[in-house]
Amino acid sequence: MTATTAESGFFVALNQGRWAYLRFAAYVGAMVGIAAMAMFGVGAYEENAFLYQILSMKGVIWGGTGALAGCGLAVIASTLKPTLQDAKSARNFVPWLDGFVLMVALASIWALFEPAQAAISYDDQSNLFAGRVIMAMNVIFIFSSVSYIAYLFAPDSFIGRIATWSAYSGVFLGGSALLLRWHESYLFDLEIGHAPVSNLYEVFILLFCITAAVYLALEKRYQAKAMGAFVMTLVSAGVFFGIWLDSVGQADIKPLVPALQSYWMKIHVPMNFVGYGSFAVACGAGMAYLCRYWLESNGGKSKMLAIFPSLDQLDQLAYKAVAIGFPAFTLATILGAAWAAEAWGGYWSWDPKETWALIVWLIYGSYLHARVSHGWHGKALAWWAVAGFLVTVFCFLGVNMYLSGLHSYGQLS
Amino acid sequence: MPRMQSFPELLKYVWQRLGSMSLAIILLVVLAIASVIGTVLLQNQDQADYLQQFGPLWYWVFRSLGLFDMYHTWWFLTILGFLMLSVSACLWRNVPKMLKEMRARKPTLSEKALKNFKYTKRWQLPASTDIAPLQASFEKRLQGWEFRPADEGGRHYIRADKGRWHKWGYILVHSAILVVLIGGWMGAQYGFRGNMAVPEGKSEKEISFLQGTETGHLVMPFQVRCNSFFIDFYPTGAPKEFRSNLTIIDDGKEVLTSDIIVNEPLYYKGVRIYQASFGDGGSDITFKMFHMDGSEAITTATSQVYKTWKDPASGIELKITDFKPYNVENMANPGEAKNFQDLGPAVEYEMRGPGLKPVKIKAFMNPFIDGDGNNQGSFMMISLTGDAADFKPVALGLDLSNPVEWKLFHAFMRHLVAATSGGKQTKEANLAAFKAAMNDVFGEGNRPEGFQAMAMRTLQAVNMLPQLPWPLLPMLGDFKLHYYTGLQLALDPGMNVVWVGSALLVLGLCIMFYMPHRKLWLIIQAQDDGMAVTLAGMANRNHLVFDKDFHDLFTKLDDDFAKLSS
Numbered sequence A: 001m002t003a004t005t006a007e008s009g010f011f012v013a014l015n016q017g018r019w020a021y022l023r024f025a026a027y028v029g030a031m032v033g034i035a036a037m038a039m040f041g042v043g044a045y046e047e048n049a050f051l052y053q054i055l056s057m058k059g060v061i062w063g064g065t066g067a068l069a070g071c072g073l074a075v076i077a078s079t080l081k082p083t084l085q086d087a088k089s090a091r092n093f094v095p096w097l098d099g100f101v102l103m104v105a106l107a108s109i110w111a112l113f114e115p116a117q118a119a120i121s122y123d124d125q126s127n128l129f130a131g132r133v134i135m136a137m138n139v140i141f142i143f144s145s146v147s148y149i150a151y152l153f154a155p156d157s158f159i160g161r162i163a164t165w166s167a168y169s170g171v172f173l174g175g176s177a178l179l180l181r182w183h184e185s186y187l188f189d190l191e192i193g194h195a196p197v198s199n200l201y202e203v204f205i206l207l208f209c210i211t212a213a214v215y216l217a218l219e220k221r222y223q224a225k226a227m228g229a230f231v232m233t234l235v236s237a238g239v240f241f242g243i244w245l246d247s248v249g250q251a252d253i254k255p256l257v258p259a260l261q262s263y264w265m266k267i268h269v270p271m272n273f274v275g276y277g278s279f280a281v282a283c284g285a286g287m288a289y290l291c292r293y294w295l296e297s298n299g300g301k302s303k304m305l306a307i308f309p310s311l312d313q314l315d316q317l318a319y320k321a322v323a324i325g326f327p328a329f330t331l332a333t334i335l336g337a338a339w340a341a342e343a344w345g346g347y348w349s350w351d352p353k354e355t356w357a358l359i360v361w362l363i364y365g366s367y368l369h370a371r372v373s374h375g376w377h378g379k380a381l382a383w384w385a386v387a388g389f390l391v392t393v394f395c396f397l398g399v400n401m402y403l404s405g406l407h408s409y410g411q412l413s
Numbered sequence B: 001m002p003r004m005q006s007f008p009e010l011l012k013y014v015w016q017r018l019g020s021m022s023l024a025i026i027l028l029v030v031l032a033i034a035s036v037i038g039t040v041l042l043q044n045q046d047q048a049d050y051l052q053q054f055g056p057l058w059y060w061v062f063r064s065l066g067l068f069d070m071y072h073t074w075w076f077l078t079i080l081g082f083l084m085l086s087v088s089a090c091l092w093r094n095v096p097k098m099l100k101e102m103r104a105r106k107p108t109l110s111e112k113a114l115k116n117f118k119y120t121k122r123w124q125l126p127a128s129t130d131i132a133p134l135q136a137s138f139e140k141r142l143q144g145w146e147f148r149p150a151d152e153g154g155r156h157y158i159r160a161d162k163g164r165w166h167k168w169g170y171i172l173v174h175s176a177i178l179v180v181l182i183g184g185w186m187g188a189q190y191g192f193r194g195n196m197a198v199p200e201g202k203s204e205k206e207i208s209f210l211q212g213t214e215t216g217h218l219v220m221p222f223q224v225r226c227n228s229f230f231i232d233f234y235p236t237g238a239p240k241e242f243r244s245n246l247t248i249i250d251d252g253k254e255v256l257t258s259d260i261i262v263n264e265p266l267y268y269k270g271v272r273i274y275q276a277s278f279g280d281g282g283s284d285i286t287f288k289m290f291h292m293d294g295s296e297a298i299t300t301a302t303s304q305v306y307k308t309w310k311d312p313a314s315g316i317e318l319k320i321t322d323f324k325p326y327n328v329e330n331m332a333n334p335g336e337a338k339n340f341q342d343l344g345p346a347v348e349y350e351m352r353g354p355g356l357k358p359v360k361i362k363a364f365m366n367p368f369i370d371g372d373g374n375n376q377g378s379f380m381m382i383s384l385t386g387d388a389a390d391f392k393p394v395a396l397g398l399d400l401s402n403p404v405e406w407k408l409f410h411a412f413m414r415h416l417v418a419a420t421s422g423g424k425q426t427k428e429a430n431l432a433a434f435k436a437a438m439n440d441v442f443g444e445g446n447r448p449e450g451f452q453a454m455a456m457r458t459l460q461a462v463n464m465l466p467q468l469p470w471p472l473l474p475m476l477g478d479f480k481l482h483y484y485t486g487l488q489l490a491l492d493p494g495m496n497v498v499w500v501g502s503a504l505l506v507l508g509l510c511i512m513f514y515m516p517h518r519k520l521w522l523i524i525q526a527q528d529d530g531m532a533v534t535l536a537g538m539a540n541r542n543h544l545v546f547d548k549d550f551h552d553l554f555t556k557l558d559d560d561f562a563k564l565s566s
């Protein structure tokens, strides 16, 4: 026990105060450096080689300079105003960014397992390694949701820990698999290469990882483990859909149509999925609320009640998730509008996907207002969070399946 | 609704309702539901399509509700107008209050107010404790907070605030909605957006756009000439890049020449010019006409895409609808790994003539070479319904790009008729006829390379070609490609307003969600038997975190105070 406390003490120190603050500044600086390279560097942004631009010496120089500059600025700023070092944003963001670095490291390890160049063919992509990592992610996510459900019935801390750790592993597997896919897309032909956010299959994996990550962040801070059964079940449902997509041949890496060859895509799409993922977590919280409500009204003797957060906490958790998702989704929609302004000649075309994004936004906007106004109580809001996610799912999938429009990249064919 | 005494009171009542939260919720939901309609019902389509889809009655109903161009109907715009009015009303009502509240930070608290606090903690310290160190430790534990002390009624208050600009979030978000809507209105009112198709080498001045089931036109203040258009392909055959080289001609002068690609528009006089699509801009087509009357004749005919070619002799009419230099198709059987192959140039036309059923045809220039390198002969796609979805491949047997095969076919037919007149086709008869035909065409005993395959093709052609009802078989002989580039031109004077509004919106949301206003009080009061210290707190958002932070603060202060008073 003492060993683990010492260890976690060390990690806690790393993730707090000065170290977190400096690291945060370095990460932000590196990102600004890379963005600057894309905008002002020699050769600037090239769709066909962006990953390698980042990984090349040039990327290291731009990114590294950015990181150093970020640290320098941070040191100056904190001598002027010492309280900056305790800034919450640094503490909250640093673990995510660390996680991302870890994913990059994992992806580079996976890259060693790629088949020889001669064995790589565009027509048959089944021997690529990312597919295997994704399969492992699928299994682990399903395992995690089963463990979370088991935890509801047998609230044993061991089962709970397994559930959490498998969810973490799933996130890292999925994230690193996507990065690896980015690399793989270049293996066929440099011209085909592009960031792994261009088709339904890829964004699905992104969605699982973001949903699980948002949930895990909430779990860590608010000890809301019982909610995991609901969130991870949603993720598992998605996993089955992803497996189906793979089975009908939709998992292949394909070259980008001209409309998608834009750096906007790399910002717009992931940002959108931060929104979707958070809404999924809000839906999970809503379902947990309704479940607890039902348990309570059935006499309230169920043993499960002991591990559920209180109704009030669940209500707050749903709100918290929407509070992450709503600004992200707003920003994503605006970025999409900016892209449309550049690619299609107008920031808003009332295209079905756009319109449904607006509908989703309005639904969550009204959810937020309903919370503030009197007369709406926890149960109705929990239903609202669940219904809102159904609308989100329609926006994400239904529009591609049933309605035609400009966003046909996600078409199920 | 309360009884109204006078008109001003009615106005005031309406104004209050307008700024109410329940109306805001209703408006947002109504707007969401209304938006759904326009995504389910395809907007701005052809009148004929709608009529066919809904029948005359529903067509009329939908049309009178404006559902075919729904987002511009008076009723949809009215909802948006109401939203603006409602947001203005609630800003009007709330902003002065909020500004005042943000400025005034009253340090004191009444006993009654204190009772309503969700978070309170109390200490009972010895009378000898000093106030100053208590205050110092409170301030030390709350780094980055703003403090304001006061004494009143024998009590010492210290108020601490964090995020006291929180309400600016509300103000920014709601003003941003107004700004965005105003920007959108400016664009709709003073801007335009439409398409023009410019064939290579030609110029164009007018854009067209859809309004409901009608098409509107607008003349631009300059001309656009398309100098050339290119497509670049991926190794898989999928298009990689569309690029147009354009020249802007203003007042008769060439002012600007530039390339545009998708995602990189051109900007001139406030108008953005986008690469939107492309198509055939009237390519020159040369047909090879194979006469099916047994005369063995091959003639040529020239025309252009979008024109109709007429044969006075047979009355045949070819309406040429499209030409494509590349036709990449997946040639794999279902279940096999994909195999994309470029089938080469093809022309699409509609053929009609006296006594013929009109059909749509896509005729290819080259024969089909299968995966093993075998020449499978020329082929075309035929759609009996005239719908491109119903195209069925038809193998013609002969490689018509090789005139010798056409000759061989006729020779074979003649010998076959002679050999089997009245009787049945047998293998031997076929073989004998084919040998004779070979001798006719190539000379006694001479055999060209690959003649076995030629025999197979000819045999297939014998079964196939006589089934075709047309007097002519028009195949693609030659072509000269001219593209048109499809441009979209847009002017939007409200766009920058929208971006400003969007930035305000995001900024406001971040303040609103991530900078909650937290207030803490330390209230110190000397009593007979000691000193009563109260810690009270409230937050207007994010209670989960505040709950934890409040307890953390309490335990820390508890330590400090214990040390101070011992």
Ligand code: HEM
Pocket: A365, A368, A369, A371, A372, B018, B019, B020, B021, B023, B024, B027, B083, B086, B087, B090, B170, B173, B174, B177, B509, B512, B513, B541
């Ligand atoms: C598209 C339109 C609107 C958007 C996007 C929007 C957005 C928001 C958001 C995000 C919140 C914060 C809720 C929270 O903190 O949980 C909020 C609060 C609020 N909204 Fe709106 N709103 C809109 C329209 C309106 C309208 C029409 C009204 C009034 C009639 C209104 C009145 C309010 C009020 C009173 C609050 C509570 C402010 C507070 O106490 O902090 N909003 N709004």
